Amino acid sequence: MGLVHLSNGNNLGFEKRESACYERASIFVSLIVLGLAFLPEIELPTRTFSFYVLGSLASIRLSTTWLMAALLASLACTGTDSLIRSHPLIHRGEIRYTFAFWALPGLSVVAATLLLPLASNRPYWLGGLALTALLLLLIAVAQYHTVDPTDPGYRLARLALNILVYLVALGLFILIYGSKTRSLLSATTTAAVGGLLALGLLRGVHHNLRLTGLYTLITGLALGEVTWALNYWTAGRLTGGLLLLLVFYLVTGLSQEGLLRRLNRRTLVEFALVALVGLGLIIKYRP
Known part of the structure; x- marks a missing residue:
């Protein structure tokens, strides 16, 4: 009883x-x-x-x-x-x-x-x-x-949040890249958005928030650099947004594996294949 x-x-x-x-x-x-x-x-x-x-x-x-x-x-x-x-x-x-x-x-x-x-x-x-x-x-x-x-409900909630992070990231990347503003502003904005969303994605992966913050900073810097380079390429806003999303996915994915201490040669090969396939599809169809 x-x-x-x-x-x-x-x-x-x-x-x-x-x-x-x-x-x-x-x-x-x-x-x-x-x-x-x-x-x-x-x-x-x-x-x-x-x-x-x-x-x-x-x-x-x-x-x-x-x-x-x-x-x-x-x-x-x-x-x-x-x-x-x-x-x-x-x-x-x-x-x-x-x-x-x-x-x-x-x-x-x-x-x-x-x-x-x-x-x-x-x-x-x-x-x-x-x-x-x-x-x-x-x-x-x-x-x-x-x-x-x-x-x-943790696993289902985490999965839903991960999907939503990528959707929001794509929407904002398309808006930022499509604005065609100066690289100083667009790259900085993309870096800030990417870093903040990476924090939402990597939150809870590791108990050390400072280490997580370091990986989010790396994500933001990588996206800012890519945005700066993309501004010299006459691509459509959707193409630019998808390329930035691909970079975001790769860097946050590698960061997550690093936080979990599962980063090895096999993982690097898998992400490299995803990068090549994704980049190939985007360049071929250029939406």
């Missing part, structure tokens, strides 16, 4: 945590979607900031879309932080750094803010808004389940 009561108590506690998780996630996701819904009705003056870097003039335009992207991304980060801090492991002090969970939801909101205005008609825009709400809720709940590696 004692074991039965204990089991029922554990199940009840799990159900309460699940309910609280969905409730917290629904609140901040609803606020973000509301902000995205009102974005077409908001008009603020555009500011242009010009400055000299390495002897050449560079400019940054702050429009309503960019300001709202920053605001809603901040809301996504604070909402995610609040959700993660409600986890029992945080209360017990076993997880100290919650900022590692911010990158994916924050950059997902940035991608949604930039992509939604590109919808050709209202039905597509509404569909995109609904899809954004669903994906943000999925990200929030999945990240909650990856706090504890012993969580029954």
